[in-house]
Amino acid sequence: MSVQTPILSPAERGPLGQYLWDLRKAANMTLREVEEASERKVSNAYLSQLETGRISTPSPAILHEISTVYETYLPKNASISCSYEKMMELAGHIRPVDSAKSKSKKSSRLPTFASEQLTPEEEDELLKYLAFIRMRKGKK
Numbered sequence: 001m002s003v004q005t006p007i008l009s010p011a012e013r014g015p016l017g018q019y020l021w022d023l024r025k026a027a028n029m030t031l032r033e034v035e036e037a038s039e040r041k042v043s044n045a046y047l048s049q050l051e052t053g054r055i056s057t058p059s060p061a062i063l064h065e066i067s068t069v070y071e072t073y074l075p076k077n078a079s080i081s082c083s084y085e086k087m088m089e090l091a092g093h094i095r096p097v098d099s100a101k102s103k104s105k106k107s108s109r110l111p112t113f114a115s116e117q118l119t120p121e122e123e124d125e126l127l128k129y130l131a132f133i134r135m136r137k138g139k140k
Contacts, residue, residue: 008052008053013053014053016053016056016091017052017053019087019090020047020051021051023074026074026075026078026079027070027074029073031044031047031048035047037072037073038065042065042069047066057093060127060131061132061134063084063087063088063131064132065135067082084127084128084131085124088127094127
């Protein structure tokens with residue numbers, strides 16, 4: 001039996017749900033295939049709830065697992081790119097970078113490291129590492 005995600009409008013899905021649905025479709029994967037590719041760390045039922053907007057704030061560890069799958073399976077010529085940072089923003093874990101502010105004044109999205117003058121790439125790597133650590137500790 002195949003698990004099908006209902007046909008919903010982008011407004012019904014919400015920004016995170018729509019982004020995850022778009023990534024999965026671009027990767028040409030079913031919900032069960034994503035579950036298998038994540039080594040069952042993200043169930044197909046949970047991913048379905050994310051895509052339909054029933055769950056809008058998954059943990060950073062779950063988002064990290066999902067992004068790892070799509071980074072691996074998304075074709076190089078896909079019309080969409082997978083971004084863990086974008087998933088974190090859409091889930092409300094980090095604030096989006098305001099490009100006007102970032103040009104006039106460098107401000108870190110990670111207040112703990114504000115004095116370090118981190119580049120956006122360094123911030124991304126720290127967020128990925130934090131998600132990894134949380135995943136290892138079993139925080140979901």
